Amino acid sequence: MGIRGDARELGARLRTLGGANPWAVDIGLALLVQAAMTMPFVVPRAPELPPATWAAYGLTSLTVLPLVWRRRAPIAVLLAIMAASALYQLAVDGPGQPLPYTGLVAVYTIAALCPVRARLATAALLAVAVPASVWLNTRSARELTFSLFVFAAAYAFGRLADARQREARAEAEQAAARERARIAREMHDILSHAVSLMVVQAEAGPLAVRAAPEKAEAAFDAISETGRDAMTQLRRMLGVLREGDGPAPRAPQPGLDALPELLARVRAGGLEVAYETAGGPRPVAPALGATVHRIVQESLTNVVRHAAAATATVRLDHGPGRLTVTVTDDGRGPRGGGSGGHGLIGLRERAAAHGGTAVAGPGPGGRGFEVRAEFPLDERAEAGS
Numbered sequence: 001m002g003i004r005g006d007a008r009e010l011g012a013r014l015r016t017l018g019g020a021n022p023w024a025v026d027i028g029l030a031l032l033v034q035a036a037m038t039m040p041f042v043v044p045r046a047p048e049l050p051p052a053t054w055a056a057y058g059l060t061s062l063t064v065l066p067l068v069w070r071r072r073a074p075i076a077v078l079l080a081i082m083a084a085s086a087l088y089q090l091a092v093d094g095p096g097q098p099l100p101y102t103g104l105v106a107v108y109t110i111a112a113l114c115p116v117r118a119r120l121a122t123a124a125l126l127a128v129a130v131p132a133s134v135w136l137n138t139r140s141a142r143e144l145t146f147s148l149f150v151f152a153a154a155y156a157f158g159r160l161a162d163a164r165q166r167e168a169r170a171e172a173e174q175a176a177a178r179e180r181a182r183i184a185r186e187m188h189d190i191l192s193h194a195v196s197l198m199v200v201q202a203e204a205g206p207l208a209v210r211a212a213p214e215k216a217e218a219a220f221d222a223i224s225e226t227g228r229d230a231m232t233q234l235r236r237m238l239g240v241l242r243e244g245d246g247p248a249p250r251a252p253q254p255g256l257d258a259l260p261e262l263l264a265r266v267r268a269g270g271l272e273v274a275y276e277t278a279g280g281p282r283p284v285a286p287a288l289g290a291t292v293h294r295i296v297q298e299s300l301t302n303v304v305r306h307a308a309a310a311t312a313t314v315r316l317d318h319g320p321g322r323l324t325v326t327v328t329d330d331g332r333g334p335r336g337g338g339s340g341g342h343g344l345i346g347l348r349e350r351a352a353a354h355g356g357t358a359v360a361g362p363g364p365g366g367r368g369f370e371v372r373a374e375f376p377l378d379e380r381a382e383a384g385s
Helices: 002-020 022-042 054-069 074-091 101-113 116-137 141-211 213-241 256-268 286-307 342-353 379-383
Strands: 272-278 311-319 322-329 357-362 369-376
Touching (some): 022 054, 054 101, 074 101, 101 116, 101 141, 116 141, 141 213, 141 256, 141 286, 141 342, 213 256, 256 272, 256 286, 286 322, 286 369, 342 357, 342 369
Parallel strands (some): 272 311
Antiparallel strands (some): 311 322, 357 369
16 A cells, blocks of 8 residues: 555656656656667668668667657657658668557657547558558568557547646646635635624724723724634735745635633623533544634634624534534524524535535524534544644
């Protein structure tokens, strides 16, 4: 398994290097093909075989040279190779090659990079050129069958390479889309939570100024603290996206240890929030901790905005191999029997990203509202996080 993983890593590095330096890759490939085609010229030859002359070797090299431009003009490269090979067969009686290396590389490149029309034209050209080459050489059905087979194999490998590249691009696009969706959810949670608390506190401020000035001061302090916290989290998130603009804050996203601070800000807005844990808290992976934090944040934001509740309870239950998060309130409960909305859909998506589930509906005894999310825990993975 280790050798296989090392081979995959080496392959990935080579592909990265090839993408960054295509000229170097093509030159290296041409040199490799040249080395293969040099072998018949350096091994000892029987006296009855054609001599290995410098003229023959020069024409052999001439068939290899076009491979340096194989990506930029693959059809022209194939035509140049075919012309040089025909000249070699007609004008020079030199050593033969066990495989048509240069033609195979050109066909592979056309299959991997060219559109359908160019590939069909290449197939028609080979259907004429291969039999003609065999007729000039041995005129044997065995050579014809072998030549058609190896060119078909080169074409098939080229199409397979193209399919893998398209699959890799599609996966990269999907990963980018998932990342954009994740960032959108993070920004929704941060802004929705902060603005909701600030609106509630600002609305209570004028009343507190007349009735209890000391509470008004606390409300304004809470507004300021909520705004600063939202700005810090937004800078942290957008800093990860910035490249080349100087140093950016890259602190980890808030996790389970930041829940008491979150609840304190909600309490400052006037909602009484209880925090309960059960089962003996254990460390969880940072990504899961951030997801739990956002689920609690979104749930409390909904309580502040929609529930008209006086109290809420956040409970974390660390069971065997499972973490359960429950947020309940004593407000008006679900209206119209629904439990949808973009916020709750986002909660389900966050939970599903970790193999968990999230449900929302009436609270215990039909009173209030409850959000419940469950996450499976890999004991070994969590212990090593």
